[in-house]
Amino acid sequence: MFAARLIEALGADAVKTAPEDLAVYAFDAYSQALLPSVVVLPSSTRDVAAAVKIANDCGEPIVARGAGTGLCGGAVPAKGGMVLSFARMNRILELDTRNRRARVQPGLVNLDLSRASQPSGLFYAPDPSSQKVCTIGGNCATNAGGPHCLSYGTTVNHVLGLELVDDAGEVFHTSIDDAGYDLTGALVGSEGTLAIICAADVRLMKLPEEVRVWVAAFRDVECASQTVSAIIAAGVVPTALEIMDEIIVKVVEASYQAGYPLDAGAVLLVEYAGFANDMNEYEAAIEKIASENGAISWRAARSQAERDALWAGRKGAAGATGRLAPNYYIQDVCVPRSKLPAALAAVGASARAHELTVGNVFHAGDGNLHPLLMYDKRDCKQVGAVIDAGNEILQACVDLGGTISGEHGIGYEKRDTLSLVFSTEDLAAMARVREVFDPKRVLNPEKIFPAGVSCGEVR
Amino acid sequence: MMIEQRPAKVGPAGAAELGAFLKDASERGDVLEIQGGNTLASMGQPVQAAHTVLSTQKLRRVLAYEFENLTVSVEAGLTLRALRALLAERNQFVPLDAPRAQHATVGGTLAAGWLGPRRHLLGRSRDYVIGSRVALADGTLVAAGGMVVKNVTGYDMSKLYIGSFGTLGVLVSANFKTLPLPAQARLFTARLPEHSWLRTLTHVGELEVPPTAALWVHGFSKSIAGDDGTDGRVMILLEGSAALIERGTRELRAALGRGGVPETAIHNEGARDLFERALDGYVAPTGQRSITYRIFGTPDNIESMVREVYGLAREHALAPEAIADILNGDIAFRLSAKDARAFAERIEAFDDALHASYARAQIIAGQSPVRPSLNLWGELPPAIEKMRALKVLFDPARILNPGRFIGGI
Ligand SMILES: Cc1cc2nc3c(=O)[nH]c(=O)nc-3n(C[C@H](O)[C@H](O)[C@H](O)COP(=O)(O)OP(=O)(O)OC[C@H]3O[C@@H](n4cnc5c(N)ncnc54)[C@H](O)[C@@H]3O)c2cc1C
Numbered sequence: 081m082f083a084a085r086l087i088e089a090l091g092a093d094a095v096k097t098a099p100e101d102l103a104v105y106a107f108d109a110y111s112q113a114l115l116p117s118v119v120v121l122p123s124s125t126r127d128v129a130a131a132v133k134i135a136n137d138c139g140e141p142i143v144a145r146g147a148g149t150g151l152c153g154g155a156v157p158a159k160g161g162m163v164l165s166f167a168r169m170n171r172i173l174e175l176d177t178r179n180r181r182a183r184v185q186p187g188l189v190n191l192d193l194s195r196a197s198q199p200s201g202l203f204y205a206p207d208p209s210s211q212k213v214c215t216i217g218g219n220c221a222t223n224a225g226g227p228h229c230l231s232y233g234t235t236v237n238h239v240l241g242l243e244l245v246d247d248a249g250e251v252f253h254t255s256i257d258d259a260g261y262d263l264t265g266a267l268v269g270s271e272g273t274l275a276i277i278c279a280a281d282v283r284l285m286k287l288p289e290e291v292r293v294w295v296a297a298f299r300d301v302e303c304a305s306q307t308v309s310a311i312i313a314a315g316v317v318p319t320a321l322e323i324m325d326e327i328i329v330k331v332v333e334a335s336y337q338a339g340y341p342l343d344a345g346a347v348l349l350v351e352y353a354g355f356a357n358d359m360n361e362y363e364a365a366i367e368k369i370a371s372e373n374g375a376i377s378w379r380a381a382r383s384q385a386e387r388d389a390l391w392a393g394r395k396g397a398a399g400a401t402g403r404l405a406p407n408y409y410i411q412d413v414c415v416p417r418s419k420l421p422a423a424l425a426a427v428g429a430s431a432r433a434h435e436l437t438v439g440n441v442f443h444a445g446d447g448n449l450h451p452l453l454m455y456d457k458r459d460c461k462q463v464g465a466v467i468d469a470g471n472e473i474l475q476a477c478v479d480l481g482g483t484i485s486g487e488h489g490i491g492y493e494k495r496d497t498l499s500l501v502f503s504t505e506d507l508a509a510m511a512r513v514r515e516v517f518d519p520k521r522v523l524n525p526e527k528i529f530p531a532g533v534s535c536g537e538v539r
Numbered sequence: 540m541m542i543e544q545r546p547a548k549v550g551p552a553g554a555a556e557l558g559a560f561l562k563d564a565s566e567r568g569d570v571l572e573i574q575g576g577n578t579l580a581s582m583g584q585p586v587q588a589a590h591t592v593l594s595t596q597k598l599r600r601v602l603a604y605e606f607e608n609l610t611v612s613v614e615a616g617l618t619l620r621a622l623r624a625l626l627a628e629r630n631q632f633v634p635l636d637a638p639r640a641q642h643a644t645v646g647g648t649l650a651a652g653w654l655g656p657r658r659h660l661l662g663r664s665r666d667y668v669i670g671s672r673v674a675l676a677d678g679t680l681v682a683a684g685g686m687v688v689k690n691v692t693g694y695d696m697s698k699l700y701i702g703s704f705g706t707l708g709v710l711v712s713a714n715f716k717t718l719p720l721p722a723q724a725r726l727f728t729a730r731l732p733e734h735s736w737l738r739t740l741t742h743v744g745e746l747e748v749p750p751t752a753a754l755w756v757h758g759f760s761k762s763i764a765g766d767d768g769t770d771g772r773v774m775i776l777l778e779g780s781a782a783l784i785e786r787g788t789r790e791l792r793a794a795l796g797r798g799g800v801p802e803t804a805i806h807n808e809g810a811r812d813l814f815e816r817a818l819d820g821y822v823a824p825t826g827q828r829s830i831t832y833r834i835f836g837t838p839d840n841i842e843s844m845v846r847e848v849y850g851l852a853r854e855h856a857l858a859p860e861a862i863a864d865i866l867n868g869d870i871a872f873r874l875s876a877k878d879a880r881a882f883a884e885r886i887e888a889f890d891d892a893l894h895a896s897y898a899r900a901q902i903i904a905g906q907s908p909v910r911p912s913l914n915l916w917g918e919l920p921p922a923i924e925k926m927r928a929l930k931v932l933f934d935p936a937r938i939l940n941p942g943r944f945i946g947g948i
Contacts, residue, residue, distance in 0.1 A: 178839065179837055179838075179839075222691060223691050223695070225689050229689065233662065233666060234689060236666075236695065236698075237662055237666045246925075252921060252922050252925065253921045253922065254920075254921075254922050255920075256663075257835060257899075258899075258920035258921070258922070259899065259901065259916045259917060259919075259920055259945045260919075260920040260922070260923060260926045260944070260945050260946070260948070261699055261702065261703055261707075261926045261929060262652070262665060262698045262699065262701060262702050262703075263922050263925060263926070265665060265695065265698030265699070265701075266694060266695065266696075266698045266699045268695070269691050269694065269695050270694055274694075289747070309607070312607070312608065312609060313606075313607035313608075315609070315629075315630055315631065315719035315720075316719065317609075317718070317719060355748065355779075355783055355786075357780065357782040357783050357786055358779075358780050358782065358783060361780065361782070414687040414688075414689050414690060415687060416605060416608045416610065416686055416687060417607075417608050417609075417688075418605065418607045418608050443689070446687075446688050446689045447608075447687055447688065447689070448689050481685070481686055481687075482685070482687055483685050483687050483690050483692045484692050485690070485691050485692045486687065486689040486690060486691065487689055487691055488691070489691050490691070490692060490693060498692065498693055501685070501692050501693075502682065502692070502693060503681075503682070505679050505680070505681050506681045506682050506683070506693075507693070508681075509673075509675065509679075509681045509683075509696060509933075510693050510694045510696060512929075512932040512933060513694055513696070513699070513929070515932055516925060516928040516929050516932055517925065528693060528694075
């Protein structure tokens with residue numbers, strides 16, 4: 081009945097119901113898998129609105145999906161229902177280079193936008209490591225970050241307006257230039273629980289005049305993170321400050337031959353993009369801080385090719401850990417930057433206590449840690465250890481004044497740990513927003529909110 | 540005889556006291572007018588039948604300045620100038636850029652979502668807020684975000700409170716990420732005779748080293764130091780390293796020269812102070828015989844916007860003055876007449892005519908008694924119904940600044 085009505089409205093080509101098709105949409109990059117009852121591939125905002133109306137009539141939940149690279153089960157259809165996959169809505173609708181903005185469909189792959197803007201001397205700044213596959217819609221829904229968010233900010237700082245379909249299938253628009261509440265700001269990062277993004281107006285930036293990339297090697301990850309804290313404390317904000325520890329560097333080099341030193345306990349990747357006039361001064365300042373904090377070597381990438389290789393290695397790091405263990409669990413936490421050494425020490429202690437191998441590759445400049453816990457999912461004991469260590473890391477970072485997700489989101493995975501950070505009252509205020517946009521909880525149910533939080537509790 | 544009942548004023552000195560006060564007020568249904576430095580009092584409708592003015596001015600503590608993390612947490616009543624001074628001690632800043640910084644509060648500036656001239660390069664105030672604490676209408680204190688610079692833990696509730704004009708909750712404190720203060724600042728001022736200014740300003744927008752701000756100011760003679768108000772003049776701020784400023788200076792001079800600007804004055808000492816004072820013009824009053832509008836466009840149509848509005852002003856026998864934000868494409872216009880009565884007679888027709896061309900024009904300053912009958916916020920945003928629904932859930936008894944914001948929110 082449900083599928084039949086969707087086929088009638090959108091055509092058979094846009095609706096998938098075969099079990100082998102549904103299986104593909106049962107999971108994202110998080111391990112939990114749950115089957116949808118139907119998958120819809122809309123071609124337009126109108127298709128989305130029509131599909132949402134039909135889902136409503138049939139009492140089916142609606143889960144939007146970009147590329148499925150999310151790491152917290154955000155795109156998993158937790159209560160079944162309809163998955164709306166944006167794979168066919170992947171066009172750039174307008175590239176306004178003069179005013180440095182673009183209007184894009186949600187299924188556009190992140191990197192494709194920067195590629196398309198480059199000939200005009202522009203780029204799209206938010207660059208998740210998954211940018212070759214993840215979509216702008218998914219990025220908006222998760223407020224994605226990336227290595228370059230240190231100086232450019234995260235996705236929300238680059239979204240100017242949205243076209244959306246609401247819980248009832250009605251199209252609405254928001255813009256940061258409209259008078260009234262900043263709905264754009266509130267909708268970015270809402271993980272598909274408030275409305276479905278059907279187009280986004282985003283800001284493009286002028287390509288920097290000059291870019292330099294340096295690699296510093298350290299004895300251990302504590303020295304590297306101490307260096308990052310010192311760079312920030314000195315009021316120097318490069319465009320990117322990324323750390324990889326020994327375990328990660330070894331697999332990255334084995335997979336990519338990126339050019340990182342193999343004899344170090346940790347490496348720090350530094351990028352500064354800006355005006356040629358400032359480059360030497362910056363380099364001197366950062367190199368000095370690195371050497372004061374125990375850098376054992378310092379090297380500048382000499383060419384675009386060398387820079388690209390270093391970045392390709394960094395962005396491919398998580399995937400390269402396949403060489404170490406059949407599975408990895410990537411944690412995502414954020415702490416004040418002066419607390420980086422303490423947070424890393426807590427990560428190390430927790431991994432040791434549970435006899436797990438941990439690799440660290442992270443957006444150090446933002447205080448955003450990504451411990452990768454290696455395991456084999458066929459071994460129940462290891463799975464349990466990973467879950468316990470993951471939770472200990474969350475608690476340790478909260479105790480250090482940090483938070484339980486810096487960029488990957490809460491989704492399905494972390495909803496029950498939200499109360500580590502927020503009180504019942506804090507969550508009830510969020511639930512009021514949910515109540516306004518999705519009173520029947522049809523949009524991505526079972527996400528973000530711990531089971532049982534509703535705004536009814538405070539009324 | 541009508542006796543106007545002036546609302547009482549209370550100023551809680553801490554978050555808990557504020558919460559307790561709100562709890563009582565909500566139980567009694569007392570309508571509150573939330574007030575910071577009162578510098579943007581002329582934005583929006585006067586709060587109808589306010590029982591009490593709730594001032595945040597005693598909430599002015601610095602809660603945490605983690606300068607080594609480039610973060611700071613301050614209470615809502617701290618003035619922008621005090622925040623600036625605090626951060627300057629560590630060579631840091633937050634680009635809030637609102638007028639009358641010695642009075643304007645952090646909370647008021649955020650609640651108004653004030654848009655300053657450096658935003659084209661540095662972003663808006665909302666882009667610097669990493670956390671906040673808000674007292675809801677029933678007195679509950681709620682936190683949003685935190686003290687980390689990247690955070691996707693739940694909805695980013697701060698975004699809703701910023702720019703909500705105190706209609707969803709009372710901002711108690713805000714956490715910011717700060718920026719390192721550029722080593723140097725240089726302000727350029729130049730006379731810009733009307734006939735040549737357009738060409739010149741277009742060049743400024745295309746420079747390799749972009750100025751952090753560029754304003755063309757016409758009029759506002761008493762509001763901005765040193766301006767005699769006869770010609771337009773341009774104020775351009777460059778910030779950066781010494782080397783960058785030298786380069787920017789060369790580029791800017793060449794551009795201004797090409798545009799036919801004969802002479803440019805350079806201010807190195809106190810450049811930022813001079814610039815900050817220029818911002819005061821946005822809300823500078825002229826008794827009851829003026830109103831200031833703000834209209835938003837794009838940098839490339841700024842010249843036609845000025846021409847059109849000046850034309851309209853003259854048609855309605857009103858004297859126009861302007862602050863044009865060249866790099867963001869928005870313009871503030873102050874319209875005035877020689878006395879309050881003449882002004883009141885002319886402004887309504889002008890208001891209609893202006894909104895026919897610029898539907899989103901807003902009123903940002905002016906004490907004319909006719910102000911409340913004008914179109915204060917411009918056209919309703921397309922998502923107004925969602926906004927109304929938020930107001931209903933956050934302030935069901937309508938005690939927080941009711942009616943002040945767009946659409947009667
Ligand atoms: C190897 C790897 C590296 C990564 N690196 C980073 C990184 O550096 N920074 C970072 O932030 N993340 C990173 N991620 C996580 C992930 O890529 C981001 O969360 C990304 O934004 C998800 O985009 P997606 O298109 O894959 O969305 P999906 O995974 O399909 O969906 C993510 C969430 O968004 C919702 N959603 C998707 N589209 C829409 C829409 N149109 N309307 C409403 N809701 C929608 C979904 O329901 C879901 O809740 C990484 C992931 C991997 C696997």
